[in-house]
Amino acid sequence: MDCAATPACRQKDLIMAPADILELNLADLSRLIAARELSSSVAVRAALTRLELLNDKLNAFITVLPEQALADAKKADEEIARGHYRSPLHGVPVSIKDMFEMAGVRTTGGSRILAAWVPETDAALVERLRAAGAIILGKTNLDEFGHGGTSTLSHFGPVHNPWHLERIAGGSSGGSAAAVASCIGPLSYGTETGSSVRRPASYCGIVGFKPTFGIISRHGSFRGAWSQDHVGLFARSVKDIALGLDAVAGFDLRDPASVRQENPAYASRLEAKVRGLRVGVLRRFLEGVDPAVRHAFDDALKVFAGLGSDGVDLDVPEISYAAVPSMMTSAAESAGINRRWFREHYHDFVPHVSRGLAVGMTITASEYLTVQRARHRIRQALQAAFKTVDIIASPTTSRVAPLLSEGLKGNGDDTRHASYNQSNLLRYPSMLGLPGCSLPCGINPEGLPIGLQLVGGWFADQTVLNAAFAYQSSTDWHTRRPAQAKT
Amino acid sequence: MKDTDKVAHRLALLEGLSLSPDDLEAIATEIEDLERVVAELEEFSQGTPWIALQLQPADKKI
Numbered sequence: 001m002d003c004a005a006t007p008a009c010r011q012k013d014l015i016m017a018p019a020d021i022l023e024l025n026l027a028d029l030s031r032l033i034a035a036r037e038l039s040s041s042v043a044v045r046a047a048l049t050r051l052e053l054l055n056d057k058l059n060a061f062i063t064v065l066p067e068q069a070l071a072d073a074k075k076a077d078e079e080i081a082r083g084h085y086r087s088p089l090h091g092v093p094v095s096i097k098d099m100f101e102m103a104g105v106r107t108t109g110g111s112r113i114l115a116a117w118v119p120e121t122d123a124a125l126v127e128r129l130r131a132a133g134a135i136i137l138g139k140t141n142l143d144e145f146g147h148g149g150t151s152t153l154s155h156f157g158p159v160h161n162p163w164h165l166e167r168i169a170g171g172s173s174g175g176s177a178a179a180v181a182s183c184i185g186p187l188s189y190g191t192e193t194g195s196s197v198r199r200p201a202s203y204c205g206i207v208g209f210k211p212t213f214g215i216i217s218r219h220g221s222f223r224g225a226w227s228q229d230h231v232g233l234f235a236r237s238v239k240d241i242a243l244g245l246d247a248v249a250g251f252d253l254r255d256p257a258s259v260r261q262e263n264p265a266y267a268s269r270l271e272a273k274v275r276g277l278r279v280g281v282l283r284r285f286l287e288g289v290d291p292a293v294r295h296a297f298d299d300a301l302k303v304f305a306g307l308g309s310d311g312v313d314l315d316v317p318e319i320s321y322a323a324v325p326s327m328m329t330s331a332a333e334s335a336g337i338n339r340r341w342f343r344e345h346y347h348d349f350v351p352h353v354s355r356g357l358a359v360g361m362t363i364t365a366s367e368y369l370t371v372q373r374a375r376h377r378i379r380q381a382l383q384a385a386f387k388t389v390d391i392i393a394s395p396t397t398s399r400v401a402p403l404l405s406e407g408l409k410g411n412g413d414d415t416r417h418a419s420y421n422q423s424n425l426l427r428y429p430s431m432l433g434l435p436g437c438s439l440p441c442g443i444n445p446e447g448l449p450i451g452l453q454l455v456g457g458w459f460a461d462q463t464v465l466n467a468a469f470a471y472q473s474s475t476d477w478h479t480r481r482p483a484q485a486k487t
Numbered sequence: 488m489k490d491t492d493k494v495a496h497r498l499a500l501l502e503g504l505s506l507s508p509d510d511l512e513a514i515a516t517e518i519e520d521l522e523r524v525v526a527e528l529e530e531f532s533q534g535t536p537w538i539a540l541q542l543q544p545a546d547k548k549i
Contacts, residue, residue, distance in 0.1 A: 227539070321531050324524050346504055355510060359517040362497035367525050372538035374528045379539055418527050432539075 011039050011077065018046035019486070026092055026186035026240035033091040036080060040091025044073040044135050047093040051137060051184045054484055058160050060169075060178040062098045063106055064138040069093065072135045079133070088243045088267070090133030093185040097173050098139035099146055100189070101220040102126050109222045110142045110154040113341060113348045123220025124252050125189055125231060132247040137185055140175030146191055146224040147334060147353045148172050149199055155350060158404060161203060162484035163448055167401040170200030172224075173234070177204040180234045183485045187244045188234045193224035194326055195426040197232030198438040202451025203401035205440045205480060207468065209233050209241045211461050213433025214259035216245075217252030225333035228326070228430050237478055238439065238469040242267035245461075259459075269462055272470040275308035279467075280389030282314050284420045290399040296442025296450040297395045303474055304393070304467075312389050318381035319428055321418045325375040326427040332368045335360030379432050386457035391467050396438040396451030398422040425453065435461040437468045440477040449480070494518050 014037050021043055024032070032038035048066050055061050076091035100123040101107050108114045122130065129136060143153040151159035151174025159174035161167040162182040169178045173190025177200035180188050190197050192210045201208025210232035218229055233244045249264035281301065286294060305311055335342065335357050341349075342357050349357065385392070398421075429436035434455050441452035452471070456464040472478050497518050498511075506514065 318531075321528065324528060328521075328524065343502060343504070351510070355513050355517065358501055358504070358506075358510070358514045359521060361502075362500045362518055363521070367521075369538055370525060370528055370532045373532035373535055375539040376537045377531065377535040380535060418531070 011036050011081070013042055014038050018049060021046045022050055022183040024186065025237045026088070026235060026243055027237070029186060030088040030090070030092055030243070033080065034085055040073040040076040040080075040135060041070065043091065044069050044093045044137070047137055047185050050182070050487075051179075053487060054182055054184065057165055057484065058162060058178045058182065059157050060141055060159055060175040060182075060184070061095070061138045062108055062110065062141050062156050062175070065105065065136060069135050069137050076133050076135065086131070086133035087247055089129065089247045092134055092187065093137050094129065094134045095137050095140050095176060095179050095185050095188040096125065096129070097142055097176050097188070097190040099142060099191050099221045100125050102136070102139070105139065107139065108155070109145045110156060111144045111349065112155040113345050115155065121220065124217035124254065125221065125248055128248045128250070134247065140173070140179055140188060140190070142175055143172035144350045144353045145222050145338075146172040146193055146196055147356060149195060151175065151200065152404065152407075153350045153352055160404070161401050163205060163401065163482040166405070167403055167448070168203065170203035170401060172196040173232070174200045176234050177201055177206060177208065180204070180236060181206050181482055181485065183481070186235060186240055189244070189248070190232050190234060191218075191221060191224070192230045192232045192430050193228045193330055194430055197230075197234070198396050198429070198436055198451070198453060199426060201234055201438040202396035202453075203449070205449025205482065207235050207238055207241055207437065207439045207478065209245070209437045209465070210430065210435065211245060211249065212435045212459050214257045215249050215261070215264075215461065217250070217255040217258050219252055219254035223337045225330040226337070227333060228329055230430060238437075238465055238472050239267065239270060242270050242465055266462060266465055270469050271466055272473040274304060274467050274470040277304075277309040277391065277463075277467060278312050278389040279304050279309045280312045280314035280385065280392040282316060282319065282392065282394060282425065284315065285319070285394065285422050285425050287420060288398060289395055289422050292442070292444040293395045293397070293399055293450050297452060300441040300452045300471065301393065303471060307470055307474060314385055314389060314392065316381050316385050318378045319424050320420050321374055322378055322424040322428040322431060323421065324418065325371045325378070326431040328363065328368075328371045329375065329431065331356060331360035332363040332371070335363070375431060378428065382428070382432055382434070390456065390460070390463055392455045394425045394453045395422065396453040397426060400444050400446070400448040400450060429455050434458060435464045437464050439468050439471065440480065441471075441475070442477060443480060493522060
C-alpha cells in the first residue's frame with residue numbers, strides 16, 4: 001500500500017503563509033520537511049510563485065523548471081513518507097547558476113552561443129544535489145560564462161539587485177545572489193574565478209562562501225580559468241551554507257583539482273566560538289573605502305573583540321599586486337579555454353566579453369609565467385601571514401552595489417595597478433585558492449547592504465565558517481530583507 | 488619596438504579576425520594597458536624562483 005495514503009503516514013502541513021515559508025532558513029525548512037510538518041510540494045510551490053512574481057523585475061533566472069521541480073517535490077514527499085530521508089537538503093528548493101550542466105535542461109552560460117543547448121549529462125554538483133534530494137527550481141542568470149563582476153554581461157539581460165532595482169546585483173553569480181536575497185529558496189550554488197560569489201553576496205546582503213580550491217568538484221561546469229575556478233554557495237545564514245556545503249563537497253576524480261576529504265561534515269562541526277581566534281586586519285588597504293562601509297567594518301571588528309578574539313594588525317604588501325595577476329590569469333586561461341569559439345563565434349559573445357577574450361589571446365607564454373611567478377610570491381606571503389593569524393577580515397567591497405547606469409565602471413573595485421586599493425582584498429582569495437566568506441555587516445544610509453569578508457588559510461574552511469557563524473550569532477544583519485523579499 | 492608596433496604585433500595573434508573599429512580601439516587600449524601591467528609585475532615576480540601551481544595532487548588527504 002502507498003504509505004502516503006495511510007493515516008499514520010499522512011502529511012500534516014502546518015498552516016503557514018507562503019511568505020512565512022519563504023522566510024524560513026534552510027535548517028528550519030529542512031527540519032519541518034523531515035518531520036512531515038510541511039511538505040516539499042508546498043515549499044516548492046511557494047518558491048515558484050515568488051519566482052514567477054519577481055523574475056520580470058530581477059531577471060535572476062534564465063530557465064525555470066516548474067513542472068520538473070513540482071514532480072521532484074512530490075517524489076521527495078513520497079520518499080520521506082516511506083522513511084527514505086536522504087539529507088537535510090531533501091525536498092528543499094534550491095537554484096543553480098547557469099554554469100552547471102543539467103541533463104535534459106538547457107544550459108546556456110548566459111551566452112547566445114549556447115542559448116538552446118541541452119546537455120545529456122549532469123554536472124557533478126547536480127549529481128550530488130539530486131542524490132541529496134534537493135529540488136532544483138531553475139538556472140540563474142550570470143555574466144556570460146562567468147566573465148564579469150556585474151551580472152550585466154548576459155545575453156539574457158542584466159540581473160537587478162532586489163534591494164534597489166536600479167543597482168547591479170554584482171557578478172558573475174548575480175542571479176543566484178538575487179534569488180536567495182529575495183527568498184526564492186534558501187540556497188543557491190554559483191561559481192567564482194575572481195570574486196563572483198563574494199561580491200554579489202555583499203551587494204545583495206546575504207552570505208556567500210567559496211571553499212578552498214578542490215573542495216567542491218567543478219566537473220560539468222563551464223570553465224572560466226582552470227587554476228582559479230571554484231564552486232561556491234549563497235544562503236541567508238552561515239548554518240545553511242554549511243549544510244549546503246556538506247551536500248556537495250567531496251572528492252571527484254573527474255576534477256583534477258579535487259581533494260580527498262575523510263569527513264566533509266561542516267554543519268555538525270559548526271560552533272560559534274572565536275575566543276582566542278587571531279583576526280588579522282590589513283589596514284593599509286582600507287584607505288579609499290566608503291565611510292559607511294568602513295564604519296560597518298570597524299563595528300564588526302568590535303563584535304569579534306567582544307567575543308574574545310584577538311585583533312592583529314597585518315602588513316602584507318605583496319597583496320598590493322594581487323588584482324593584476326588575478327585578472328591576467330583569468331584573461332589568459334579563458335582565452336585558452338575559448339580559443340575555438342573565439343574564432344568561430346567572436347561576434348556571438350557579449351561585446352565586452354569578446355574584447356576581453358581578444359586581449360587574453362595576445363598574452364604570451366612568458367607573460368603568463370611572469371604572472372604566475374608574481375602569484376606564487378603573493379601565495380608565499382599569505383602562507384607566512386597565516387602563521388600569525390587565523391583569519392583575515394576586511395570589507396568585502398569598498399562600496400555598496402553601484403547603479404546599473406554606471407555600466408561596467410560600476411564594478412567599482414577593480415584596479416590595474418599595484419596599489420593598496422581595496423580590490424586586491426577581493427581578488428586574492430580565489431587567485432590563491434583560500435576559503436572566503438562574505439556576510440552582511442551593515443546597511444548604509446541609502447538602505448543598501450554592506451559585506452564583511454573573512455578569509456582563512458588553506459583548508460581552514462571550518463575556521464572561516466565558525467567565525468562567520470559566531471558573528472551572525474551576535475548580530476542581526478543577516479535577518480534584514482529587501483522590499484522585494486516581502487512581496 | 489615602438490608602442491604602435493607592439494600593439495600591431497599582438498593584434499596579429501588574433502589570427503586574422505575581422506574587428507569593428509570600436510572593437511579594435513577598445514582592444515588596442517587594453518593591450519597598451521597590458522604592456523604596462525606586465526612591466527609592473529616583472530620586477531616583483533623575480534622575488535621567487537617558482538610559479539604558482541594551484542592544482543592539488545589527486546590523492547591528497549585533509
